[in-house]
Amino acid sequence: MSHLKPRIALLAIPEVAASTLYGMNDVFASAGRDWAALVEGKKGESVLDPRVVSFRGPGPMTLTNGVRIVPDEDDGVVPDVVCVPEVAVAPGAVLTDSHRDEIAWLRRCYEGGAIVATACSGALLLAETGLLNGSEATTHWAYCDALSCYPGVQVHPNRALVVGGEGGRLIMAGGGTSWEDLALYLVARLVSVDEAMHIAKLFLIDWHDVGQLPYAALARGSQVDDAGIAHCQNWIAEHYERSSPVATMIQLSGMTERTFNRRFKLATGMSPIDYVHTLRIEEAKQLLESDDQPVEAIAQDVGYEDAAFFGRLFRRKVGITPLQYRKRFRGLRRALEAT
Incomplete structure (x- = not known):
């Protein structure tokens, strides 16, 4: 993981939305570049190296909302940070077989010293690795019950961001646009708090300090089995x-x-x-x-x-x-x- 710039691998899977995937990419690419150019009139350069990667073979991929992208293939180099933007599946879906390569890659990256970060329902994929066993976590409010079914996972539905694991290398954001909180946190951690503040001002990002419970609703339908x-x-x-x-x-x-x-x-x-x-x-x-x-x-x-x-x-x-x-x-x- 000795890169000139911290490398951030954004995981592309068919169940992710392009807005979240490339929204995170844009925030990371902006660090060190856009504030200097727009506010100070200086030529800036990105200080982070975000890449969209996939394990679904070469060529284009169609995402959950119909957008077609062409992600990079994994080059075998362990990145500094791995981000799972989301997994748009039903809360009770089993991911063990359908995402076997991604699960193994997340384990390999974490064992290699990488930070593993998830947003929204991406925490379900992290839970499949076993790395969350016995740990605190958060996810989108509609997926909290599903996440709490994994062994020893203590889910905090009221928190927009949870940091845990050895060395604080497991990071989870809640649902919706709380991926912005995750991106700001990572910029502050990898670059500086000042740069994270610059990013927040450029992108008009408000920290979700009240968590996600105000947005939650009764997510259970009528019980037809009884x-x-x-x-x-x-x-x-x-x-x-x-x-x-x-x-x-x-x-x-x-x-x-x-x-x-x-x-x-x-x-x-x-x-x-x-x-x-x-x-x-x-x-x-x-x-x-x-x-x-x-x-x-x-x-x-x-x-x-x-x-x-x-x-x-x-x-x-x-x-x-x-x-x-x-x-x-x-x-x-x-x-x-x-x-």
């Missing part, structure tokens, strides 16, 4: 604001409380009361985005008589207070609705 639980899910979707909703669902199901709780958790991955809280919080988020009524009134509308309890619950599940959520998202919704 008709009794599916019936209760349909009912609670329309009546979540009622008092004692879990007791009513138990009555509707005709099951004992113990049986209902067990089957509901098996079907949805959540306890009945957690499911109710999640539905209520999702509705509260919609009201905070679109309605001007006080937080106390919204709490009442979604089923909470105690506004203070609602505020604590909202912050625990979303990561910010209801007022902070309204400030962040109401303007965006109104701007989009006005277009």
Whole structure:
């Protein structure tokens, strides 16, 4: 890994979006070059060496959104940093056979001293290597349950960036545009904090300091394998604001409380009361985005008589207070609705 410039290998696979892959490439290529040219009027030169690499043979590759690219083939040289931008597969997909070459390459690079960094669902591919066993991690909020199924992986869905492994050489960013946080972190680590700040200003990047929970939603659909639980899910979707909703669902199901709780958790991955809280919080988020009524009134509308309890619950599940959520998202919704 003795390169003149730190080499960053960006992994191209069919399940990656071109915007993320080349967005990261552009950020890394900008380091040391664009700030000097645009702000100081000097000729700058990139101080990092990003390359898009593939193990799918020579020639073009079609990515998940239909864009065709021509990545480089791996030259056998261990890079300083390996980045897995994402793996756009269903959360429960098994990658062991379909990405065997990439998994072996990630292990080989890490054993050779490279930093291995992932964004979004790319953490699933890293987990397949076994390098995350017993470690902390993060990923896109919709993939947290899948990632937590790997041995000993402690998932932090509320964190936009997690650094772990020997020497801090395992780095994971959350979902969506948190790849920008990952890129800034790597620029700061490989070049300097000042250069990372230059990049942030040039690309108008805001650090996702509140994590990704404000963007999360109830990602579980109706449970079709258990008709009794599916019936209760349909009912609670329309009546979540009622008092004692879990007791009513138990009555509707005709099951004992113990049986209902067990089957509901098996079907949805959540306890009945957690499911109710999640539905209520999702509705509260919609009201905070679109309605001007006080937080106390919204709490009442979604089923909470105690506004203070609602505020604590909202912050625990979303990561910010209801007022902070309204400030962040109401303007965006109104701007989009006005277009």
